[in-house]
Amino acid sequence: MIDSSFFLDIIKISISGLITFFVGWFFIREFLTLQSSQNNKDIQLANLAHTLPLKLQAYERITLFLERINPANMLVRLHVGGLSAREMHHMILSDIRAEYQHNISQQIYITDTSWNVVKKMKDETISMIHSAITGLPETATSIDLSKLILSHFANLEDENPYEKALQIVKQEVQKTL
DSSP: OOOHHHHHHHHHHHHHHHHHHHHHHHHHHHHHHHHHHHHHHHHHHHHHHHHHHHHHHHHHHHHHHHHHHSHHHHHHHHOOTTOBHHHHHHHHHHHHHHHHHHHGGGGGTSOHHHHHHHHHHHHHHHHHHHHHHHTSOTTOBHHHHHHHHHHHHHTOSSSOHHHHHHHHHHHHHHHHO
């Protein structure tokens, strides 16, 4: 027959085996959790290394867009002698819309705040151009339109809205870095 010491030995061995199993399970679980956390950090760093240049390039392009639609820069760049005010008006609007369409994909990489500033500046610039052309006679030249736009721009009560927009974009870039 089997005596009670045999059962006692089996229970001792079973308990020590269970304790060993749970201690091993605890350490392996902790190790796997730590490895998973480290892998996630590595993936995030790799993603950042890949996306940061794209984000910075997007901010560069948006900065260039804001500079190009600034009336002081735009009118000098687009000036063609001998155009009527209506022709210049059409050329300016076409240029703004083309620049905007060229940069529209950049909204993926920049913050909503920056993109909203870009849209607002585009809309305000178009509005300023429209209001300037309505105040001119049919015989007005491109120079007349340019002077009216620049005088309207110079008479803004607040500081230069294009400079404000650029400051917001620059602040967003600093947050990204």
